[in-house]
Amino acid sequence: MLNNSEEDGRRLDLIFQALADPTRRAIIIRLCDGPASVSELAKPFAMSLPAIVQHMQVLEHSGLVRSEKIGRVRSCSIVPASVRLAERWLGRRRTAQERRLDRLESFLSTGPDFANGPPDSGGEPESGGRI
Numbered sequence: 075m076l077n078n079s080e081e082d083g084r085r086l087d088l089i090f091q092a093l094a095d096p097t098r099r100a101i102i103i104r105l106c107d108g109p110a111s112v113s114e115l116a117k118p119f120a121m122s123l124p125a126i127v128q129h130m131q132v133l134e135h136s137g138l139v140r141s142e143k144i145g146r147v148r149s150c151s152i153v154p155a156s157v158r159l160a161e162r163w164l165g166r167r168r169t170a171q172e173r174r175l176d177r178l179e180s181f182l183s184t185g186p187d188f189a190n191g192p193p194d195s196g197g198e199p200e201s202g203g204r205i
Contacts, residue, residue: 082159085137089160092136097121098129102138102152109151112141 092098101115116126130150133139137156141148 082163085156085159086163088136089138089156092132092138093160095129095132097126098133101126101129101133105139105150105152109149112148112150115150 093102097119100118104110104115104118112126112130113123115130116123119126130139130141134141137153139150140153141150143149
């Protein structure tokens, strides 16, 4: 049995692989506005319906999108839990980097002012003598 972090890692791999393609990212952006049929999703793209269906299969396999057949129409929608998983993973990386930048900002704003040269130099560079 896989532990949660291994399972999440595999899910993240599939999610980020799916998001690596600009067409699939555009489909995700559209689905964030609400459910749509496959034919609605295909309209803005200069590609065949079977090509869009292949993109949808990748998105479904990643867990980012689910689809259901309602009558003769296949309706697709976003899976919020999968999006949140990717957001949490990215957020943890961003948070660590932001903490480093915050420490640097704090150091720079409270540290000594070296704008006029090193301390005790009187604002002039050390030259070992006057010319």
